[in-house]
Amino acid sequence: MAIVRTRAQWLLLAAGLIFLVTLGLYASGEWMNWLIMVGIYAVATLGMHIMTGLCGQFSMGQSAFMALGAYTTAYLTTRYGVSPWITLPLSGLVAGLGGLVFGIPALRIKGFYLVLTTIAAQFVIMWAIRQQSWLGETYGIQGIPKVMIGGLAVSGFTREGWWLTLAIVVIMLFIAKNIQRTTTGRKFVAVRDNDLAAEVMGINLFRTKLLAFFIGCFFAGIAGWLWAHCLRTITPDLFTFQLSLWFLGMIIVGGMGSTSGAVMGAVAIMLVDKAGPSLSNVVREAFPSLKYQVSSGLTLILFAVVVIFFLLIEPKGLYHRLERIKLYYRLNPFAY
């Protein structure tokens, strides 16, 4: 069962790629910025999808693992002059290993105790990073070099940066979809649905859960690598608990068990993030007595309202809604 099966799917894939390339050619300024951030967060959300959506291991520490990846590449490229292409797999690896460390308790505790462990992981990792003087303490690392192909700089919030981001997102999406359709992916789903039954069937729970953590955090590390090279200066304040909550919101809104859902969720939440400041301008004109912090507060409120709406009305996310619409058209005029 291939990933792209029918001719219609090939055509859609080609159309999608053409659309994204055209977006890159015509976007500029803050929309280009936004597109690249969507790409970065989409990769991290794909990691969340594998860990949480496929395998059911809730992780509230995704942004800390992104930080691990980002700091790895930042440190290696600035202190030792290693090429960014070599640090790409390395930052994924370091983040994955960090995920392994916090995944080891996943064997003994389940459900919301694991959530609490990963929340603790988020704070402990960021505190540990903040203490190290060789990681720049609270000032972070500056002067991260751009990623070069030949003489062309392909990172940063520019058009070339979009090509790199797009390439990485497509490759990681391909990897995620591939993982889903192999034995490993089916093991993940079995563990999510009923891990006692999975163990009885002969699936090694220890190895499967650890692998889910490793892969999910590997994706987060790659996303961190991309972010570090686009921003070129990273500080510990970029990787907050709120960002981890955003990733959770992205998979809730997009749909927890599907890769397309993860990407859709990332796009939807980033749209909300974009709408926040514009909405806050409207609000500030209506209520001139409000303080200046309206923009960030309003973004939080909007994000929370959107996710709560999805939790109450459509808990399976946008992807499920899309599938239902497709089903309707396929079955029309019959009901089932």
Add this chain to the structure above:
Amino acid sequence: MGDVLAQGLLVGGVYALIALGFILVFKSSGVLNLAHGQVIAILSYFLYQIVAVWGLPAWLGILLVILFGAFLAFLIERLAVRPLLGQPFLSVMMMTLMLSMLLKGVGLVVWGADSFTLPFTPRGQWTIGFADGIHVNVVPAAAISFVAGMVIFLLLMLLFRYTKVGLSMRVVAADHEVAQSLGIRVKRVFSISWAISGAFAAVCGVLVGMVFTVTPIMGDVILGKGLPVLLLGGLTSIPGAVVGGLIIGLAEAMGSYYASDLKEIVPWIVMLVILLIRPYGLFGEKRIERI
């Protein structure tokens, strides 16, 4: 050193009170209300608004905030938690996480990013003298909070043991079907326990606002102190919360005495250790599934 330890012990009382709010809701409706920290923060801000901006007297402000807290928690239970009644536990927890973001956003919009101190915060230092001429200096706000916390803890024990409301909450916590067969309206007990937890949050808001200041990140800080205490004591045990609060308060004080940057991380490390060794806490029930 003695001062630091005494301060830690007293602050631990406040932490225990925060954890009690979590336990109340968890014991009766089985929901871990991760928005509790943010509710406390919003109520603290609201108290500041009432007392400092609108100039009402302190006792009236506290009373109003308690009523408002109960009402807010009741609203949360009705609108956000009850629709998710049959769903897996993690959906409800995600809902409470999103609610906490909503409340944080509201706080930012209405009150901005400034920090405030509550105007009735006592100043100076008090000295507590023990028998052999040993004195410890403590911050009076912490001492008041500790005493208030112990009084509330006693009231809560009385509530659970001797009143009809408390008894019905315990029955609902044990088994919903048995409770229904006894004629107890389970959904009403849910609402009542959330409302009481909201009133608790208001009291915590007053005390936390006195001991620490009212800041925009206060909700996350409170959650960060309340969760370790909750896990250390056990999710369903009220004495456990008090013991856990005192232990974490002491540990935090000792940590800050040896290295100033250890202060924020000690509760989280204690929580990690507890989760690895004994996830149900010191006094909790052994109801964790493990494979």
